[in-house]
Amino acid sequence: MEQGVSTLSPAMISPTLIAAWILVGVALFALGTLVYVAIRSRTRRVDLEGAVQTFRSLDIEAFRNLVDAAEEAFLRNNLPPKKFREIKRQRAWAALIYAWEAGKAATVLARIGQAAQRSSDLEVAASGVHVAESAFRLRLQTIGACLRLLTEVLLPHLESRPVPPLVDQYERAAETLFRLGRFSSGAHGFVPSKSA
Amino acid sequence: MNWHKLLLFFLWIAPHVLLGVLAVVLCKRRLYRELPCFFAYVLYEIAQFIVLFTLYVVPNATGKHYTYAYGATLLFSIVLRFGVIDEVSKDLFRESPFLKVSARRLLQFVTGLLIAIGVLLAAYAPGDSSAKWYAGVFVVNRGAAIVQSGLLLSLLLFSSFLGLSWRRPAFGIALGLGVLTSADLAMFALRAAFTSEAALRFLDLLMTATYLVCVSIWIGYLLAPELEPASFTVVPPDEVETWNREFQHFLQQ
Numbered sequence: 001m002e003q004g005v006s007t008l009s010p011a012m013i014s015p016t017l018i019a020a021w022i023l024v025g026v027a028l029f030a031l032g033t034l035v036y037v038a039i040r041s042r043t044r045r046v047d048l049e050g051a052v053q054t055f056r057s058l059d060i061e062a063f064r065n066l067v068d069a070a071e072e073a074f075l076r077n078n079l080p081p082k083k084f085r086e087i088k089r090q091r092a093w094a095a096l097i098y099a100w101e102a103g104k105a106a107t108v109l110a111r112i113g114q115a116a117q118r119s120s121d122l123e124v125a126a127s128g129v130h131v132a133e134s135a136f137r138l139r140l141q142t143i144g145a146c147l148r149l150l151t152e153v154l155l156p157h158l159e160s161r162p163v164p165p166l167v168d169q170y171e172r173a174a175e176t177l178f179r180l181g182r183f184s185s186g187a188h189g190f191v192p193s194k195s196a
Numbered sequence: 197m198n199w200h201k202l203l204l205f206f207l208w209i210a211p212h213v214l215l216g217v218l219a220v221v222l223c224k225r226r227l228y229r230e231l232p233c234f235f236a237y238v239l240y241e242i243a244q245f246i247v248l249f250t251l252y253v254v255p256n257a258t259g260k261h262y263t264y265a266y267g268a269t270l271l272f273s274i275v276l277r278f279g280v281i282d283e284v285s286k287d288l289f290r291e292s293p294f295l296k297v298s299a300r301r302l303l304q305f306v307t308g309l310l311i312a313i314g315v316l317l318a319a320y321a322p323g324d325s326s327a328k329w330y331a332g333v334f335v336v337n338r339g340a341a342i343v344q345s346g347l348l349l350s351l352l353l354f355s356s357f358l359g360l361s362w363r364r365p366a367f368g369i370a371l372g373l374g375v376l377t378s379a380d381l382a383m384f385a386l387r388a389a390f391t392s393e394a395a396l397r398f399l400d401l402l403m404t405a406t407y408l409v410c411v412s413i414w415i416g417y418l419l420a421p422e423l424e425p426a427s428f429t430v431v432p433p434d435e436v437e438t439w440n441r442e443f444q445h446f447l448q449q
Contacts, residue, residue, distance in 0.1 A: 016388065016389050017389050019385070020386055020389035020390075021385075021389075023317075023338075023382065023385035024382045024385055024386060026342075027345070027378045027381040028378075030345045030346075030349050030374065030378040030381075031375060031378045031379070033352070034348075034352065034371060034374045034375055034378065037353065037356055038371050040356065041356070041362070041367065106359070107357070107358065107359035108359065109359070110358060110360065111359045115361070132291070132292060133292060133294050135359065136292055136294055136358055136360075137294060139358050139359070140298065140358075
């Protein structure tokens with residue numbers, strides 16, 4: 001027992017051992033994440049119904065209004081600075097939630113687009129390419145938008161710029177998804193099953 | 197022969213027999229055309245095993261011979277693993293011209309960052325600091341394991357985040373290699389810290405067992421059929437119209 005304690009104590013605090021355990025921790029984290037991603041990829045299904053519901057829950061006009069530079073300028077000119085910062089923080093937070101949800105919807109859209117790309121119907125496949133590409137762009141843009149909106153939440157006194165590309169990408173993605181639905185109405189139409 | 201040696205032989209030989217099966221599967225399904233680097237890696241691992249196993253069992257070969265051969269073959273194995281990672285990343289972005297540019301640029305940034313971390317760790321992390329060349333090889337392997345597991349993790353997380361669909365073989369290869377490099381990182385770190393005979397023997401067993409798991413993942417994913425887009429089925433046109441109206445209503449609201 002005594003021998004065990006005397007062997008362990010200096011070893012446990014040695015930088016060599018600490019560094020080794022840090023590396024083991026990093027490796028275990030990586031392993032855990034890999035297993036999680038693998039399990040998730042097996043249970044995940046492309047759910048067009050869910051994507052439609054997500055898209056329906058997002059009000060693009062409201063989002064456009066929240067990030068409107070003219071609106072912000074009006075508020076800045078007509079409100080006391082403290083009140084303006086409070087309002088701006090609330091607006092940025094609401095817009096951030098919109099961007100976050102749009103990003104999540106884009107991920108589902110991308111999966112739908114890629115599934116459609118594998119369709120034997122050339123029109124559906126071509127439309128799938130458009131859906132996926134728009135969705136990838138939208139997803140990446142939402143990351144940028146989220147970061148900027150988060151900055152606005154934290155530092156409301158900074159003057160913000162408009163966020164038109166995100167809105168454009170969202171509209172483009174939604175439009176292409178609509179086109180994909182229309183292509184599905186042919187004789188060999190592909191639409192989601194209820195069980196999906 | 198004691199149980200440890202028996203288990204070690206089993207865990208050493210079994211994955212390489214399975215790698216032989218994997219090579220046959222790659223040939224039969226003509227996947228070596230799409231995954232040439234992975235195919236080369238599989239063949240190389242089999243050849244490496246034959247050389248090392250021969251050196252282990254031949255009485256004339258010394259421990260020094262084995263160490264030299266192990267270190268030299270390990271270096272080329274590291275290089276081939278980078279090739280395999282490049283191959284699976286190209287496969288992942290194959291269908292998207294947009295991602296081919298933007299995602300690869302992002303991956304290059306991640307690679308640069310990981311290389312910097314790997315170099316720093318190689319310089320400051322624990323290990324045999326002697327001038328012996330094979331000690332250097334182990335340090336390089338640990339740094340490479342950081343870069344490789346980080347890259348594979350980034351690929352898997354990036355694809356999950358963007359909603360990118362993997363083809364089953366590429367996903368299996370990335371997953372298996374990710375498990376292998378992560379385990380490599382942990383084992384080489386522990387080897388540097390625990391140098392007792394018993395600890396090294398246990399780590400050897402653990403490493404070979406991980407390799408068996410990794411090869412099993414590769415075989416499992418390569419043999420499994422590609423998932424069909426099950427969410428798409430043929431339905432009557434009026435139902436499609438209902439969906440169309442739903443989309444239209446959503447877009448006009």
